[in-house]
Amino acid sequence: MLTFTIRRLVLAIPTLLFISLVIFLLLELAPGDPMAQVPLTVPPEVKERMREALGLGEPIYIRFGNWLWQFFVIEPMHLIDVMFNTSLAEGQQRVISWQTRSPVMDIVAQRMPQTLWVVGLSYVVGVLIALPIGIYSAYKQYSWFDQIGTFISMVGFSVPTFFTGVLLIVVFSVQLGWFPSIYDTTLVVEDWASFKLQIRQMVMPVFVLALYNAAQISRFMRASMLDNLGQDYVRTARAKGLGERVVVLSHVLRNSMIPVVTVIALGVPQVFGGAIITEQVFKVNGLGALLINAIQANDLPMVQTLTFIFAVLIVVFNLIADVLYGVLDPRIRYD
Amino acid sequence: MTETGPGTPEAIAALTDALPSSPPRSQWWDVWAQFRSHKGAMAGAMVFLIILLAVIFGPWLWHIDPGYIDIRARNQGPSLAHPFGTDQLGRDTMARMFAGGRITMAVGVTAMLLALFLGSFIGILAGYFRALDGLLMRLTDLFLALPLLPLMLVMVLLFRDPLSAAFGPEMGIFILMVSAIGITSWMPTARIVRSDVLALKEREFILAARSSGTTNSKMISRHILPNVMSPIMVSATLGIANAIITESALSFLGLGFPPDFPTWGRLLFDATDYLQQYPERVIWPGVAISVTVLTVNYIGDGLRDALDPRIRGR
Amino acid sequence: MLDHTIADIRNLRVEFQTKDGPVVGVEDVSFTVNAGETVCIVGESGSGKSVSSLALMRLIEYGGGTIAGGEMHFHPQDGADIDLAQTEQSLMRTIRGNQIGMIFQEPMTALNPVFTVERQLTEGLRLHKGMTKKQAQARALELLRQVRIPEPERRLAQYPHELSGGMRQRVVIAMALACAPRLLIADEPTTALDVTIQAEILALMDRLKRETGTAVMFITHDMAVVAQMADRVVVMFRGNKVEEGTVEEIFERPQHNYTKALLAAVPKLGEMRGKPLPEPMRLLGQEDQEIKPIVGTDAPLLTVKGLTTRFAVKGGFFRRTVANVHAAEDVSFTLMKGRTLSLVGESGCGKSTVGRSILRLVEPLSGSVQVGDRDIIGLDSGDLRRARQDMQMIFQDPFASLNPQMNLADQVAEPMRNFDTHRGAELQARVEMLFDRVELPRSFMRRYPHELSGGQRQRVAIARALALNPKLIIADEAVSALDVSVQAQVVNLMMELQADLGLSYLFISHDMAVVERVSHDVGVMYLGRIVEIGPRAAVFENPQHPYTKALMKAVPIADPRKRKSEKDLNFKPIPSPIHPMDYAPEPSHYREVSAGHMVLTTDSGY
Amino acid sequence: ERGSDGEVKIIYWQAPSIMTPYLSGGTKDLEAASLVLEPLARYNETGAMVPWLVDVVPTVENGGVSEDLTSITWKLKEGLKWSDGTDVTSEDVKFTWEYCTAEGGGCAQSEKFLDVTDVETPDAQTVVVKFGVAKPFPYGPFVGAQSAILQKAQFKDCMGPKMPECTDANFGPIGTGPFVVTDFRPNDVVQLEANPHYRDPAKPAFAKVTLKGGGDATSAGRSVLETGEYDYAWNLQLAPEVLANMEAAGKGKIVSGFGTLVERIMVNMTDPSASLGDERGTAAHPHPFLSDINVRKALSMAIDRALLTEIGYGDAGRATCNVLPAPEIYASTANDACLVQDIAGANKLLEDAGWIKGGDGVRVKDGVRLSMLFQSSTNAVRQDFQALIKQWWSEIGVETELRNIDGSVFFGGDPGSPDTFQKFWADVEMYANNFDGTDPEAYMANWACDQAPRPETQWQGNNMPRFCSEEYEALIAQMAGTGDINKRAELAKAMNDMLMQAYVIIPLVDRGRVSAHSNSLGGVVLNTWDSELWNAADWHRMK
Numbered sequence A: 001m002l003t004f005t006i007r008r009l010v011l012a013i014p015t016l017l018f019i020s021l022v023i024f025l026l027l028e029l030a031p032g033d034p035m036a037q038v039p040l041t042v043p044p045e046v047k048e049r050m051r052e053a054l055g056l057g058e059p060i061y062i063r064f065g066n067w068l069w070q071f072f073v074i075e076p077m078h079l080i081d082v083m084f085n086t087s088l089a090e091g092q093q094r095v096i097s098w099q100t101r102s103p104v105m106d107i108v109a110q111r112m113p114q115t116l117w118v119v120g121l122s123y124v125v126g127v128l129i130a131l132p133i134g135i136y137s138a139y140k141q142y143s144w145f146d147q148i149g150t151f152i153s154m155v156g157f158s159v160p161t162f163f164t165g166v167l168l169i170v171v172f173s174v175q176l177g178w179f180p181s182i183y184d185t186t187l188v189v190e191d192w193a194s195f196k197l198q199i200r201q202m203v204m205p206v207f208v209l210a211l212y213n214a215a216q217i218s219r220f221m222r223a224s225m226l227d228n229l230g231q232d233y234v235r236t237a238r239a240k241g242l243g244e245r246v247v248v249l250s251h252v253l254r255n256s257m258i259p260v261v262t263v264i265a266l267g268v269p270q271v272f273g274g275a276i277i278t279e280q281v282f283k284v285n286g287l288g289a290l291l292i293n294a295i296q297a298n299d300l301p302m303v304q305t306l307t308f309i310f311a312v313l314i315v316v317f318n319l320i321a322d323v324l325y326g327v328l329d330p331r332i333r334y335d
Numbered sequence B: 001m002t003e004t005g006p007g008t009p010e011a012i013a014a015l016t017d018a019l020p021s022s023p024p025r026s027q028w029w030d031v032w033a034q035f036r037s038h039k040g041a042m043a044g045a046m047v048f049l050i051i052l053l054a055v056i057f058g059p060w061l062w063h064i065d066p067g068y069i070d071i072r073a074r075n076q077g078p079s080l081a082h083p084f085g086t087d088q089l090g091r092d093t094m095a096r097m098f099a100g101g102r103i104t105m106a107v108g109v110t111a112m113l114l115a116l117f118l119g120s121f122i123g124i125l126a127g128y129f130r131a132l133d134g135l136l137m138r139l140t141d142l143f144l145a146l147p148l149l150p151l152m153l154v155m156v157l158l159f160r161d162p163l164s165a166a167f168g169p170e171m172g173i174f175i176l177m178v179s180a181i182g183i184t185s186w187m188p189t190a191r192i193v194r195s196d197v198l199a200l201k202e203r204e205f206i207l208a209a210r211s212s213g214t215t216n217s218k219m220i221s222r223h224i225l226p227n228v229m230s231p232i233m234v235s236a237t238l239g240i241a242n243a244i245i246t247e248s249a250l251s252f253l254g255l256g257f258p259p260d261f262p263t264w265g266r267l268l269f270d271a272t273d274y275l276q277q278y279p280e281r282v283i284w285p286g287v288a289i290s291v292t293v294l295t296v297n298y299i300g301d302g303l304r305d306a307l308d309p310r311i312r313g314r
Numbered sequence C: 001m002l003d004h005t006i007a008d009i010r011n012l013r014v015e016f017q018t019k020d021g022p023v024v025g026v027e028d029v030s031f032t033v034n035a036g037e038t039v040c041i042v043g044e045s046g047s048g049k050s051v052s053s054l055a056l057m058r059l060i061e062y063g064g065g066t067i068a069g070g071e072m073h074f075h076p077q078d079g080a081d082i083d084l085a086q087t088e089q090s091l092m093r094t095i096r097g098n099q100i101g102m103i104f105q106e107p108m109t110a111l112n113p114v115f116t117v118e119r120q121l122t123e124g125l126r127l128h129k130g131m132t133k134k135q136a137q138a139r140a141l142e143l144l145r146q147v148r149i150p151e152p153e154r155r156l157a158q159y160p161h162e163l164s165g166g167m168r169q170r171v172v173i174a175m176a177l178a179c180a181p182r183l184l185i186a187d188e189p190t191t192a193l194d195v196t197i198q199a200e201i202l203a204l205m206d207r208l209k210r211e212t213g214t215a216v217m218f219i220t221h222d223m224a225v226v227a228q229m230a231d232r233v234v235v236m237f238r239g240n241k242v243e244e245g246t247v248e249e250i251f252e253r254p255q256h257n258y259t260k261a262l263l264a265a266v267p268k269l270g271e272m273r274g275k276p277l278p279e280p281m282r283l284l285g286q287e288d289q290e291i292k293p294i295v296g297t298d299a300p301l302l303t304v305k306g307l308t309t310r311f312a313v314k315g316g317f318f319r320r321t322v323a324n325v326h327a328a329e330d331v332s333f334t335l336m337k338g339r340t341l342s343l344v345g346e347s348g349c350g351k352s353t354v355g356r357s358i359l360r361l362v363e364p365l366s367g368s369v370q371v372g373d374r375d376i377i378g379l380d381s382g383d384l385r386r387a388r389q390d391m392q393m394i395f396q397d398p399f400a401s402l403n404p405q406m407n408l409a410d411q412v413a414e415p416m417r418n419f420d421t422h423r424g425a426e427l428q429a430r431v432e433m434l435f436d437r438v439e440l441p442r443s444f445m446r447r448y449p450h451e452l453s454g455g456q457r458q459r460v461a462i463a464r465a466l467a468l469n470p471k472l473i474i475a476d477e478a479v480s481a482l483d484v485s486v487q488a489q490v491v492n493l494m495m496e497l498q499a500d501l502g503l504s505y506l507f508i509s510h511d512m513a514v515v516e517r518v519s520h521d522v523g524v525m526y527l528g529r530i531v532e533i534g535p536r537a538a539v540f541e542n543p544q545h546p547y548t549k550a551l552m553k554a555v556p557i558a559d560p561r562k563r564k565s566e567k568d569l570n571f572k573p574i575p576s577p578i579h580p581m582d583y584a585p586e587p588s589h590y591r592e593v594s595a596g597h598m599v600l601t602t603d604s605g606y
Numbered sequence D: 001e002r003g004s005d006g007e008v009k010i011i012y013w014q015a016p017s018i019m020t021p022y023l024s025g026g027t028k029d030l031e032a033a034s035l036v037l038e039p040l041a042r043y044n045e046t047g048a049m050v051p052w053l054v055d056v057v058p059t060v061e062n063g064g065v066s067e068d069l070t071s072i073t074w075k076l077k078e079g080l081k082w083s084d085g086t087d088v089t090s091e092d093v094k095f096t097w098e099y100c101t102a103e104g105g106g107c108a109q110s111e112k113f114l115d116v117t118d119v120e121t122p123d124a125q126t127v128v129v130k131f132g133v134a135k136p137f138p139y140g141p142f143v144g145a146q147s148a149i150l151q152k153a154q155f156k157d158c159m160g161p162k163m164p165e166c167t168d169a170n171f172g173p174i175g176t177g178p179f180v181v182t183d184f185r186p187n188d189v190v191q192l193e194a195n196p197h198y199r200d201p202a203k204p205a206f207a208k209v210t211l212k213g214g215g216d217a218t219s220a221g222r223s224v225l226e227t228g229e230y231d232y233a234w235n236l237q238l239a240p241e242v243l244a245n246m247e248a249a250g251k252g253k254i255v256s257g258f259g260t261l262v263e264r265i266m267v268n269m270t271d272p273s274a275s276l277g278d279e280r281g282t283a284a285h286p287h288p289f290l291s292d293i294n295v296r297k298a299l300s301m302a303i304d305r306a307l308l309t310e311i312g313y314g315d316a317g318r319a320t321c322n323v324l325p326a327p328e329i330y331a332s333t334a335n336d337a338c339l340v341q342d343i344a345g346a347n348k349l350l351e352d353a354g355w356i357k358g359g360d361g362v363r364v365k366d367g368v369r370l371s372m373l374f375q376s377s378t379n380a381v382r383q384d385f386q387a388l389i390k391q392w393w394s395e396i397g398v399e400t401e402l403r404n405i406d407g408s409v410f411f412g413g414d415p416g417s418p419d420t421f422q423k424f425w426a427d428v429e430m431y432a433n434n435f436d437g438t439d440p441e442a443y444m445a446n447w448a449c450d451q452a453p454r455p456e457t458q459w460q461g462n463n464m465p466r467f468c469s470e471e472y473e474a475l476i477a478q479m480a481g482t483g484d485i486n487k488r489a490e491l492a493k494a495m496n497d498m499l500m501q502a503y504v505i506i507p508l509v510d511r512g513r514v515s516a517h518s519n520s521l522g523g524v525v526l527n528t529w530d531s532e533l534w535n536a537a538d539w540h541r542m543k
Ligand SMILES: Nc1ncnc2c1ncn2[C@@H]1O[C@H](COP(=O)(O)OP(=O)(O)OP(=O)(O)O)[C@@H](O)[C@H]1O
Pocket: C016, C018, C023, C024, C025, C026, C043, C044, C045, C046, C047, C048, C049, C050, C051, C052, C063, C064, C065, C105, C221
């Protein structure tokens, strides 16, 4: 298993390099300009000079090479500096965002907490509600619970979050005044009161995203449970006199989780980058908002770095999925 | 050894297999029969058909031009003249729903089919030909990692003009949209299909077909493809919803249809601003999208059951 | 022997709710099982054997069935009487696994793949007997010893897929026995296993019955097993009990026509003694049958020399090959036109691998395969495809070797379409002819595999193999999975085709009685090598190699008066065919015993 | 009293990404920076210049500007302190000029320092700006939010190519303004606290400012007007009825003011058809039908500007017939006839000019159909406008295809993209533009011939219609040499009228700025000539 993991990781490096090159070329080709948000009153010559100052004049391979060097050498050195108070990366040019002229990784680090709190938590919540719903719907296939579950999950999947989010805001913020409509990213949880505030501001975005995630995962869970409930070993378990709870929640569930775990793991990277609309609606300003902002401002280093991080997540979670697969299913052994 | 007495009809019957009582039927008849017995699927198919007929024939029965602006009739609620009311420019919502439905359904279905085709094609190739597996799966990773928006911008940049020149502006954009959505949403299908094909390849009937001289292309079309229909069906269900939503997001970003082209996603997006004043405006497109996706889901469920001969036989 | 009734089933009726209305699974069945007694239930496939036993466990409700009538009295000890048909599921839970144990039909899938053997074994013990983890573990170990699993301590920590089929089946048996049930239901526990393992398991169950007084309800359609095991026999037919009696009564004085037909269809080892050539079986109800020995020719069709096939075991950081499975090792034989060569041997000894290597469905490492005057090994992929026109294969599992999504006419027509030998109406006509030939109604052409019984499916597979008029058919366990009655039909059909068309068969099987019936020559395989080969009569009547002798001994005989006792059986676990990369096996050397009868002198590992 | 009113929360739906005006000229960044950094003088809500870090605005009259218009002398207020407690000196002012004009730096405001040859610092309070040419309007440098003063001590190591590397300084500049940055999260939120060294000891009233960014205008408005979570929301470009509905919730007020921002349609005088290859959209090929002034005029006549204003902007807009609508003295009245829609007149005009309606209702002349592509950036109001205008034009026999393009591409100016507003590969396009401050000279010079974007200029330039007239060139030259304000006004009006009467620009709406503040926020004075937050020091909580 370990060698399998290492081997896959080693193989991932060329893949990732290639992906980053393709992303880079794609971004190069995409129209748009980092100066697009500068008002029209600023003359074109000035914009041209600003562009040059960003290093846009260099040939493309030099810029890609620079990015690679900065991302893979300087950024890790900087990380070491921060952690151990060394000064390896002293004076070296880090990956700088064109929009904010500050190191991209610092901003990414800044956005992490809210992304994890809201988007990450919503995924966890989504999974936590999807599993019981999927399990029970399958166990009682075609019961009213199953029908309603199907209905809600399909509606949850088909109604875009730009609508559900606004609807929740109108109802719970404007009409009822229960929850804030704007997420405060500066809130520090240090006592009970601030914890309550944090919970209050998370409720709506987490709910919206969780609904969407739960909808998909519960469908997979249900299908997988259905597959396994008909298996022979379930009958064997019953023949041992085990109670239904043990049969379903221990024997069947463990087997059904095998494909679902893959689905869940592969969903994680998408969740990080894909919650753009919800983040916008509630102004959570997580990584998704950062990405869309950077794309709109044509902030190539930022977009490149973020998409590369997502690519790494995709590859890593692919791997995690495979490893989990192996852990859950003893028949699969990677060595 | 036991002495065996003279045979009786019953004894012989024990040695031949009992004929089933129902007469043999064609495959499609069987599929249809099974499909018909699935209540949800039938209801879904009916509703889907109604929606389809409505968006195809609706504009013939309801003559108002969806783009016609009657500025005096702005923001009206439902009335006889405008059964669904009007929007902020006084355009008739019902006419816009019909017109939008045509585009949404066309885009949703076509993009979904394209994604399915690509996903199945790549999934099957990757699963079937070992040599292609690594390459194609890395390609899938690549597409998963590609940021959608820049990709779309590039596609618009490169292809809008040639396509418009070749097919006219509307068809050109339609092709562009459909291929953009298709190209960016085939990856999950490919993964699922691939793993199914990998399992299928170990089955003995594939070996049997090979031993009777079946060529690779025939192998895929006769043996592999029909047996991976079930995951493809699930992808279809989720794909159509995905296509509808992506289309609305793209249109809104200005990467899609001309702004005066209504689509359901766009109508919903535009109406969201007026959620408080005119809540009925979000209801029409919202319900239309949800109902369409729901019906496709039920149809998919029914088809999946119906296409599986083992379930069909029960 | 205690003469105390454990289970008393009266007028059991089980129905299934399906979309086309209720279907009767069991119509009217009554029988009793006494303590310390083995009752065998036999009958054709689909006659309701499994359903009856599931009804007794009240597991039938989970499969969509209902007990529509009848009583099922269970007497765990003297005086106690529970009508299982009426009991609450909560009470059933204390009976299932505790007082009634069940061994399921399919040993391969009856175990949960993701839990260790220990976990699955101790679950019931801890539940019913309230044992602690430690106690349960000790008991599990004891059970594994009882069922004679080698290295029981290690097995506890293993997962089902790490065990061979025979071991898995023994784990299932241990599970059923864990709480020392009063009644043990065994549903075809050995059908899927080869003779040696089957013999072991039968011996084990017999011993347990004798030692603990457990009542055994043994379901099977293999009459040889019945003869081995049964005290009493219940014969079922289409949901009804048609006959009941002691094992001697049933075998010697069958009353019902079905029972008679069934017994007639059973091939018995030794029947062919003295007849050097194979001949079809005489079947009940087919009086006009002409029984003629099949002679064949002396012209070689298939010559295999030094065939070696290995599978790489990959591992390490770069997925390099670290070891090899020596599946076929220096295999040589010759098959003549119009004759049948059988390969027999234990599961996993490489029979299928040899068959597949000949067709190059797996690539052999070395050796030569000559079909007619064509060297198969040297062909490129295009020529190979064309060469396959002459040699077809019938696969081990009729369920698996047909595409579930394709109708039967298309499946039979497929080889002809592939080689474009026939077209349009001509093709249609030939498909019809093939259906007639294998005695399938033409109306079946539009059907799908799942709509057929196993025997019918196998006939489709045969029709498909015949479609191209091949010279050679490799029949890999073509009849092993079939019901005896169906099996007899298929065997006869194959021999008939051989007589008519001059086909050659490479017949792969572990069923010695069938092999005796059909073959001209027999090769016995062990651990990838042919240990003994020669004319069938010579090998069967004068086995030389120790493995061949053990194998012959293990075959159960369908005669209750010729039971084998456990001490006759003497098995060794098969050594692993996996060897490191640098392992160089010795070439095979043979000693000629009589004309064409060769015995391996090289060390075979036995 | 300073700091007594607690926290004020401001929401900008475009989040600030940097805190200095010199690295990003985006409005959001300028305005956020204006809480901290201040110029020597700035414009008030009427567009008049007011002294800020000086006591008087220098003029020729008071001797601050030299007679030959080549130098201007500013005198800093006494006792000005940076927020770190050090003194503000003329060296800082001079440094600001050096900083922005240093070699290799991409200073966004370098235009402000055009023609500055030297900045002299005779003493710590006095700054003399020298120009290489006579400057009739010498208030470019150090005036307005774009040209705020930086602290030399903080920025001296951040010159030229090192400008972007000074993240700490760029995110937390030391300034003279009422607030100091405590936490800056780019594109998310800025937190500030009262400047302890602010020159007025009683101000600011608020101890803390939170400037949140992100989302969209609707939700920003909602958070001030409906839920009351925020105190001030910037630039609420929303449909008037949506805004009215939000205001009805009673939690806050909408404020609006007018500047020079005009929503306009640009008419392409060159032929954008793809078949021309490299010469597409260049002066080499005049437009097949838009080069006919009758057609351009008819297009303008068919538009009901009042209705557009009502639908798109309500009280925050006024219909206009000028591309230069303000300040008052520059506003022409010569073209006001366009305020009334005249479809019949437009039809007649086209008919007379020989454009005859074909069977499909589209006018044709000599085989040329009046069929146009109308592009604009993506924005709900603009798309409504496009739809309306399309309908009106169809009534005069002009067929229109609409296209909307994402703002970052449309305004992005990427020469590789076919969709930029400069390339203008369409027949007409709509967007809004304005000019900085109150002097229109540079703005009116946009329509000089050599400002036309073309391949040689990498498609840069401001003359989108590719308008070219010798007469107009002459007026530009004349204005550059005129110092008298009234004379300048006349010239500007003449230029405006020339453009209007040629119908190469069809102005639609003079767009005001709409913002909203909560009922409890006092002291808000909406200023469209400078940063909206220009007087944040005066903001206070109403009791
Ligand atoms: N879940 C079910 N639904 C409907 N019919 C069923 C179901 N299970 C079994 N049957 C039917 O009940 C009958 C008896 O089946 P059963 O499994 O008992 O046969 P069997 O005697 O065990 O055969 P085999 O030897 O093949 O195992 C068959 O006709 C079968 O089709």
